[in-house]
Amino acid sequence: IERFELEDPSFHPYTSKFDYYLDRKVQLTAQELRGKKLFDSPTGGNCASCHIDQVGVDGSHPLFTDFNFQALGVPRNPELRANADPKYFDMGLCGPLRTDQASDKSNCGLFKSVSLRNTATRQVFFHNGRFHTLKDALRFYVQRDTNPAKWYPKDAHGKVDKFNDLPVALRVNVDTTDEPLTRKAGERPVWSEQDIDDVAAFLATLNDDYVLKPKQSK
Ligand code: HEC
Numbered sequence: 001i002e003r004f005e006l007e008d009p010s011f012h013p014y015t016s017k018f019d020y021y022l023d024r025k026v027q028l029t030a031q032e033l034r035g036k037k038l039f040d041s042p043t044g045g046n047c048a049s050c051h052i053d054q055v056g057v058d059g060s061h062p063l064f065t066d067f068n069f070q071a072l073g074v075p076r077n078p079e080l081r082a083n084a085d086p087k088y089f090d091m092g093l094c095g096p097l098r099t100d101q102a103s104d105k106s107n108c109g110l111f112k113s114v115s116l117r118n119t120a121t122r123q124v125f126f127h128n129g130r131f132h133t134l135k136d137a138l139r140f141y142v143q144r145d146t147n148p149a150k151w152y153p154k155d156a157h158g159k160v161d162k163f164n165d166l167p168v169a170l171r172v173n174v175d176t177t178d179e180p181l182t183r184k185a186g187e188r189p190v191w192s193e194q195d196i197d198d199v200a201a202f203l204a205t206l207n208d209d210y211v212l213k214p215k216q217s218k
Pocket of ligand 1: 039045046047048049050051068069070071072074111112113114115116119122124125126127128134137138141142175178179180199
């Protein structure tokens, strides 16, 4: 397939193993393929519903985002200095930094779906940098609702303070309808630790600068 470049190719190199896989220049390993299946499954991870991984009609390689806004309820990050003030909340689309959408409270807590290209190279994840490993970010997705006490601190009454990075009245905005964010406390997470390893292996194929071995190229 001929790819049409709108900008200088060096701006978005598309040199990941996954790009070469789409161009049929390399195979994914069995583990990476397992991870992709878990990532795609609408009743499992359901990740691809927001982090789109389909090739475009024009043959363009996927960006792993739908450019939409969602509230995932990422836990508050006590490492951020601004969060020392219990009344301070970074609510994304409704402010306080952004002001143009602030009047509609249904926007509070919503952040843009980010591309997952090169995400496996990062040490901070989500808008507030709450997680420092990719696997913890993945665990959060599948255990947010099944094991909330693992992710959120307890409030003054000893109750798990779920979605604690939003004012209580705005926590209704957090997504509880898209898989895998629909489970109940005590239910089994949709992914096992093995599944998380497999998805992490798949996501690592999205890192640029993959070196094709001469034998693998056709
Ligand atoms: C309902 C849409 C939606 C679904 C489903 C979804 N994501 Fe996300 N993803 C987002 C949004 C929105 C963000 C940014 C949220 C934020 O920063 O608060 C994000 C952020 C991330 C990040 C952090 C990237 C970074 O660089 O900070 C990772 C990793 C990620 N998603 C992986 C996944 C995986 C794996 C799945 C499947 C279990 C998944 N996502 C399912 C919308 C979604």
